[in-house]
Amino acid sequence: MKRVMLAALLMAATLAKGAQAEEAPDTRGLYLQLIHQARGDGRPRAALAYLDDFERRYPGDAQARLLRVNSLIDLGQIDAAEAVALPAETRDGGVSAVRGHLLAARGRWAEAASCYGQASRASPADPLLRNALGYALLRAGQAAAAIEALRGASDLAPQMTIIRNNLLLALIVGGRRAETEAGLRRLDGPLRQKLAAEAARIEMDGSRREADR
Structure with a gap:
């Protein structure tokens, strides 16, 4: 409509x-x-x-x-x-955000995180930019920084499902067992399984990166 x-x-x-x-x-x-x-x-x-x-x-x-x-x-x-x-860069960091999306699409997560960080500093109250930053940091192997960014996103938009799920994903990968279990109790079984499988995939990707260095 x-x-x-x-x-x-x-x-x-x-x-x-x-x-x-x-x-x-x-x-x-x-x-x-x-x-x-x-x-x-x-x-x-x-x-x-x-x-x-x-x-x-x-x-x-x-x-x-x-x-x-x-x-x-x-x-x-x-x-x-x-x-x-x-x-040229916009005042709200929109160009940096788009550069981040392009880098993320190529799996260049550390570079994507840098772009998302610039965009988030330009628009600090945008929860989706913080979410993108957090996920990129997680994929780049920086779980602690990812958790912090995603907590900031969650504070800005506590009802946004994608942010909640990415925060739980970061907590799983980061080994924050108590916080993970508290969050997972509120989810249904299929979603818990999906998050566990995604966390395992991210950890495997991280192990491969370490092996390639």
Whole structure:
């Protein structure tokens, strides 16, 4: 319903643009809302279609380029995502965050954590940036730092499931047995098994990295 309303508002703004010499002031914002909504709904191809239209109207828009990279990452098209020229850093650290996503997609976790750290310092109240930082640190073999970052994310968004699960994952990998057991008691059996399997995979990856050094 929200998506339909946004599309209707966008159509109305576009018609207003055609009827007046000046562009309706909210058209750009409505387009960006529609693109964000498409990504949020798990429809990255729709987001890219909207972006194609948006960039014909607003060529060179920095936010659109970041959204394009993220939509391509959503589709697993990492080569295409890396080919998009990133704009200069934004005040909210958005470019650093996108660089982090690209590095994470390649499994370059320590470098991704550095980018996420820059982005998080620019937007310290963003729980998803702290979550991304925490997970990257965990995959880079820095469990203690990961736990701290994920606790900060959890304090900002205590009801966000992905943050809760990543924090539990970090506690498992970090060997924090008492805290892990307290958290796992609130979860159903399949989710506990999934977290245990993911923790084992992360620990195995860490062992392989150590062996390769």
